[in-house]
Amino acid sequence: PTLYSIRMRAAQGGPHEQGGKHISGGERLVQSPDVNQAVLELMDKASNHSRGPFDFLNLIVEEIPWEELKLLPPLPVQTEQVASVEAGRDLALTLVGKCGVSPAAGKLGLQLIQSMGHVRGAVVLDAHTGERLDDRGERGVRVSRLDWRPGSYERWLDQHPGLTNPRTKEALALATKVSAAPGAVAELCWSDDPDYVTGYVAAPHLGYCRITRLKSPGEEHGGRVFFIHRSVDLDTYLTFLEQTPVWIGW
Ligand code: PML
Incomplete structure (x- = not known):
């Protein structure tokens, strides 16, 4: 499988860079079969946030080379x-x-x-x-x-x-x-x-x-x-x- 980093950030009043208020953010690092599920969970996280609702959400999915991955207990x-x-x-x-x-x-x-x-x-x-x-x-x-x-x-x-x-x-x-x-x-x-x-x-x-x-x-x-x-x-x-x-x- 391929390893992907998924990052989410959601704001209200437009993108953060244009003065939008930060609502929610999230980070995932999952293998290819789990990407869809992780994206759904991040969308849920943003949608259910007590500071919501958001009117802007940014989602980035990018491949990460396995050899860079570190494991920490x-x-x-x-x-x-x-x-x-x-x-x-x-x-x-x-x-x-x-x-x-x-x-x-x-x-x-x-x-x-x-x-x-x-x-x-x-x-x-x-x-x-x-x-x-x-x-x-x-x-x-x-x-x-x-x-x-x-x-x-x-x-x-x-x-x-x-x-x-x-x-x-x-x-x-x-x-x-x-x-x-x-x-x-x-x-x-x-x-x-x-x-x-x-x-x-x-x-x-x-x-x-x-x-x-x-x-x-x-x-x-x-x-x-x-x-x-x-x-x-x-x-x-x-x-x-x-x-x-x-x-x-x-
Ligand atoms: C946050 O979600 O903004 C901070 C969470 C702190 C969690 C403390 C804990 O219960 O372990």
């Missing part, structure tokens, strides 16, 4: 129950700190996500100073060309029966790729979905640490921050996130 997962948003954010700061993010950079990361509108992608920050390092502006950095290896998510779910939410499926795959990037220090994320308040900190040695409250219900701000070592070559880092095809699994 998913990060280990744990869930920390916290009693309040404050406790959740304090814990997030402590965790990113353990991974090598300075207190100042950690606080900047929290503030940034707290103020993010409907940014499509992530923001890359220097783990030491908190300075923004990517040049992607409003658009942010989009992690692309990743998916679970066929059968692996089902195996993972057998071992984690409580974690059936599709958000966890997607976020764990993404965080696993982000943690494997050269220079990665830690990632901090919570959703911009006003009904979903669980977020996470992920990092190479920490794993994927879910935190049950990182924002208040009804809050529409959310997004992702990637903390990295300043010494890493930014082009190498971004090329890995945007271009290197990765299957999550075994």
